[in-house]
Amino acid sequence: MKLVENAAGRLVPTEVNGRDAVPFAGVGGHRPAGRRAAPRVATCLDYPDDGDKRVGSIAEALEAVGLADGMVVSSHHHLRNGDAVANLVFDAAAALGRRDLMWFPSASFPVHANQIRHLEAGVIHHIEGSMNGPLGDYCSTGRMRGLGVLRSHGGRWQAIQDGEVGIDVAVIAAPTADAFGNATGDRGPAGCGLLGFALADSIYAEKVIVVTDNLVPFPCLPWQIQGNHVDVVVEVDSIGDPTKIVSGTTRVTNSPDRLRIAELAARFCAAAGIMRPGFSFQAGAGGTTLAFAIYLRDLMRAAGVTARFARGGSNRYMVEMLSEGLVEHILDGQTFDLDGVASIRSDPRHVNTSPFTSYNFHGKGNFASMVDVAVLGATEVDLEFNGNVVTHSDGRLLHGIGGWQNCLAARCAMLLVPSFRDRIPVIVEEVTTLCGPGELIDVVVTERGIAVNPRRQDLLDAVAGSGLPIRPIEDLKAELDRICGSPQPVPRSDQPVAVVKWVDGTVLDTVWKVG
Amino acid sequence: MSDLHSASAGPLGDEVRSDCRVAYEPGEGPLAVEVVSKVDYLYGQSIAAALRRVAGGLGVGTGRLSIVDRGAVEWVILARAEACLRLAGAVGPAVLPEAHPSCGVPRSRERLRRSRLYVPGNQPKLMLSAGLYGADAIILDLEDSVPPAEKASALLLVRNALIALDWGASERMVRVNQGELGLEELRRIGPHNPHTVLLPKVEHPDAVHRAAAVLAELGLADRPFLMPILESPLGIHRAFEIAAADPTVVALTLGLEDLSAELGAPRTEEGVESLLARQTTVYAARAAGVQPIASVYSGIADETGLEAYVRRERGLGFVGVGCIHPRQIAVVHRAMTPSEREVERAIAIVRAARDAEARGLGAVAVGSKMVDPPVVRQAFRTVELAVAGGALAAGWDDAES
Known part of the structure; x- marks a missing residue:
């Protein structure tokens, strides 16, 4: 298999499952041409009149x-x-x-x-498609014929629409x-x-x-x-x-660390002026993002601020904000609990969307880039603010990309992550698998402090003097090294088992065989 | 070392996080070290090296030392390994973890003790972040939250936490056990700069004397402070003698759960059953010149109830309460913060006092009213609380000078 180094410095195959693949060319560096793919025309004569x-x-x-x-x-x-x-x-x-x-x-x-x-x-x-749990292990250990291809929700639409x-x-x-x-x-x-x-x-x-x-x-x-x-x-x-x-992800976390992360993130939104009348936000499932929504709600109430729209996955808390008038519309990509299902069925201000409206690279614009702030998780973030959301730090497939890459288009993309998980550092020298280029990740919120991407001097200026624990990401990493100890290097095999696509269809990184 | 026997320390199971189980089996050949760890790809070598260091320090050169690790940091592994080998019968010097830069921070008698966060002494996962929450004090607890079988291992965890953990800006507190066990714990942790040691179920000043004597024997330049806890009718009865038993006592507190049980009067939200005990504690503490500190509030999710509780205790004269979850801390600090009116009045007195001092006057007057020294002291304390609680800017008196 031929491998080349792409614009992010990652080694990627030039052919994936028998098709030529374009290496990542940088954010905004690839402009696909051509016409949309389409199925053969059908005729109604072949279908029953009744x-x-x-x-x-x-x-x-x-x-x-x-x-x-x-x-x-x-x-x-x-x-x-x-x-x-x-x-x-x-x-x-x-x-x-x-x-x-x-x-x-x-x-x-x-x-x-x-x-x-x-x-x-x-x-x-x-x-x-995304693989985790037993399927992730099956692919990670090199037992699958062909390469796994991990795409974002928007990337899946792109791949279908351009015939990939x-x-x-x-x-x-x-x-x-x-x-x-x-x-x-x-x-x-x-x-x-x-x-x-x-x-x-x-x-x-x-x-x-x-x-x-x-x-x-x-x-x-x-x-x-x-x-x-x-x-x-x-x-x-x-x-x-x-x-x-309806997943178990709709339970608000009781973990003090995660509550602290959520609270710091919400206070950051207020201090940075992101939370202003008519703003918009995206927060999905998961205990920390749910807690974020609750803290944000309290700050919005106290400040008398309403959001023009929120993007789901919707859940009980978002629906309550809609009912209370704190959020004027929910533009929903998926529902995470029965309150979300009931709301989308009965409330005309709660509308369904699709990856086409929200995330598609071939769309004439996308909702995702109009969102003021999106809060997301990650398995790793590195000193360049690059993010990993698909593999564990041992290289094993853990999660799909979901809408994660697409949400990075928001005006402010925030990763809400613990600084380490059971001695495994989340802030690392270099991510195991690159899923999101650092230039799109604006803020990393951990329980030990908030790192703002130096590219976002505007945000740094906005939160100066707010009393929030703003720290250079290198500083956070040094603290982790002190707490966890310096990890030994993790050897990586030279056998690809999957590729991570960027939103434009190019190959951003390779997932390598483990175990 | 032929008299070593099998032993283990630390929890086992899939739900265990940031902790580990270390086991020892005696045997002939040279020491075998086995590591099973969810983080072996990152730390396998350093985990094995840590186990060998502890074994070497305790002179254990044979048998099999194994670990099932669930992401414990090194100071936890060192404590669990030492506990295991000591339980196996090994003797010798401890292998201490690398010290955190803040471990020598000095203690202060009069600091604010509005909130004190209890952290079980056998749960390292909770210790790792305890310093982040801004509690005035963190208490690593060796008493009620640690089952008897885990006391020995927890003691070493707490000792290592005193050395290696970042306590943030919080006061470094430890609650030891009663009786001989507690005195032995004092000997072991005393040299590692606990700022204040809580003595449980004190019923007689002798308990304070004994603890103070043990700490004095350590020959430290600067002895840890003591905070007796009154948890029985007899303790309440002797509150003043206990508070005044030794000059290292800095605060007096009470434990309402045990007290209610002894009284046979279930603890109520209004607390009428414990009013005398609480007031006695405040009077005794103030009479002895130490801080009166209230009991914990156990409804973790009930912020409204907690806030009402703290205001009521503050109204009785208490200057702090215990916390059993970090989310209680902010509520406690808010409720401990004086009102705008209190702050205004206190500022007027503080200004008058400074003015009087500058002019060499013995008496302080606000307007035409003389202010007595206790009121002046209380005004300074109110201003300090207001600043700590964010109701008053730290530089409130710089701006005008």
């Missing part, structure tokens, strides 16, 4: 759309760790004797460890749908809020299968997924376990 596209089973559906060896099969992750459908699809494909499929999920969860047997048996050739990935069969798990294929995520026993991550798949895939456990008579309203893109509809007993669809 709109009833139902078939009896997932296997029948796969046969009906002509699933063949080597095809690309996509799925979405709105059902999170409760998803049953992606597993059922590959079980059915295996029963049909199909081989060498590429799975293209918008993210995978521990529940998808089921796919390991299909990887072992050759049903799945490789996965392009052609989806042969999209399978869309739908909490509610009609026989025509119109589908919504905001209701039904497995209600997950919205289906934005499946939207590109529905528009650009050659064939689209909707799988639901809550079939309603036409029309299914609202229809975030339009039946006009859909080939067949399958009714199953259950598309997933609702108790695992």
Whole structure:
């Protein structure tokens, strides 16, 4: 495999799974040209006039759309760790004797460890999508054929739209749908809020299968997924376990360190003048970001400031801010709890979005860059403010990128991280895997102090005299070295197992085999 | 060393964080060291080296020393290894961790003690960040929060924390156990600059005398302060004698949980059952010239209740309360901060006192009213509290001069 050094100084392959790959050329350094990819034109003559596209089973559906060896099969992750459908699809494909499929999920969860047997048996050739837990270990230890390809939510849309990935069969798990294929995520026993991550798949895939456990008579309203893109509809007993669809990430942390990080971050927003009338923010799930939202809410109340919009993943606390009038609109990418689901169903100020509206590199603008402040996590940050969100410091795959890279486009991107986790430093000399270039990461908030990127002199000036513990990042690292001790160098193999794409489709870094 | 036996120290399990379990098995051949660690790829070599250093210091050259590490920092590993080998029967000098630059910071008798954060002495994870929260004092506790079987290991953790931990700006406090165990703990931690030692369940001035004598025997240039805790009717009854038992006593406090149990009067939100005890503590402390400090408030999530509690205790004359979670600290400091009116009045008295001093006058007057010395002292204290609580700028009197 040929490897070259990209503009970030990282060694990356020039070919990924048989396709040429462009090395990262710097932020804003790559301008793809050409036309959007598109599926073949269809004709309504091939579809029933009465709109009833139902078939009896997932296997029948796969046969009906002509699933063949080597095809690309996509799925979405709105059902999170409760998803049953992606597993059922590959079980059915295996029963049909199909081989060498590429799975293209918008993210995978521990529940998808089921796919390991299909990887072992050759049903799945490789996965392009986030891998963690058992699948992450499978890929990290070099057992997967082909390279894993990690993309942001926006990068996935970009790859679909510019033809880097052609989806042969999209399978869309739908909490509610009609026989025509119109589908919504905001209701039904497995209600997950919205289906934005499946939207590109529905528009650009050659064939689209909707799988639901809550079939309603036409029309299914609202229809975030339009039946006009859909080939067949399958009714199953259950598309997933609702108790695992809403994640446990909606519990506010009780950890004193994390509360302190959240409070410092909220106070930073106030002191820097980011929290001003009509501002906007993005805060997702996870105990620390939830606590951030609560501290920010209190500061907004005290200052009499309201936000024009907040970007989700939505959750109970964001919904309460909407109800209280502290937030005027929620532009939601995914819902993290049942309060979020109920709100998006009933409150017209709480609207669904998709990676197209928010994150797509090929879009004519993006919501993400209009957001005043986005708070994010990370596994590592280095002295150049580069961030890692996909690997553990031993190089093992740990998380997907999600919207993380895309959110760095915010006017102020803040990483809320503990300075170390059980002796493992989070602030390091150089990140194990580069996921976000330091020039886009403005502030790092730890329990031991706040490091502001020296490129953001404006922020440094704004918070001067605020009493906040602003410290050079080198200073924080020196303290960690004192507490944790200087780590020994971690040897890295020379065998790539996955690549990290930047939002523009270029290759930002390589994930190497471990163990 | 043939008389060594099997031993272990430290917790084991998947939920353990920032701590480790060290075990020793006697055996023939040269010492084998085994490391199982979630951070072995970063610190495996230094963990093995730390274990060998401790074994070498204690003269253990045979058998098998193993660790199951869950991300403990080095001073924790050193403490757990030493505890394990001492439990195995090894004797010899300790291998101490590298000292934190702040470990020698001097103690101060009259400092603010509005908040004191209790941290269990067997939980290093909680110690690592304790200095970040701005508590006036941190108490590493060897008493109630440490089960009997873990006391020996916790003592070494606390000793190492006194050497290697960053306590921030907080006063360095340790709560020892009662009786002989507590005196032995004093001997072991005394040389490592605890600012103040809390003595639990004191019922007689003799307990203070014994602790003071043990610390005096250490021959330190500067002896640690003592803070007796009254936790029984008998202790309350002897409050003044206890507070006045030794010049190193700087504060007197009480423990309402145990006291309520002894009284058979369950602790209520209003605290009527303990009013006499609390007032007695305040009177005794002031009579002895030491600070009266209130008990803890156990409702961690109830900020409103905590704030009301602190205001009420402050109203009785207490100058501080105990905290069992860092989130209580800010609430305590806020509630301990004097009101705007109190501050205004105190500033007027402080100015008058300075003016009187400058003019060589013995008496202080605000307007036509004479102010007695205790009121002047209290005014200075109010101004200090206002500055510490952020209600008054630190340079409030510079601006006008």
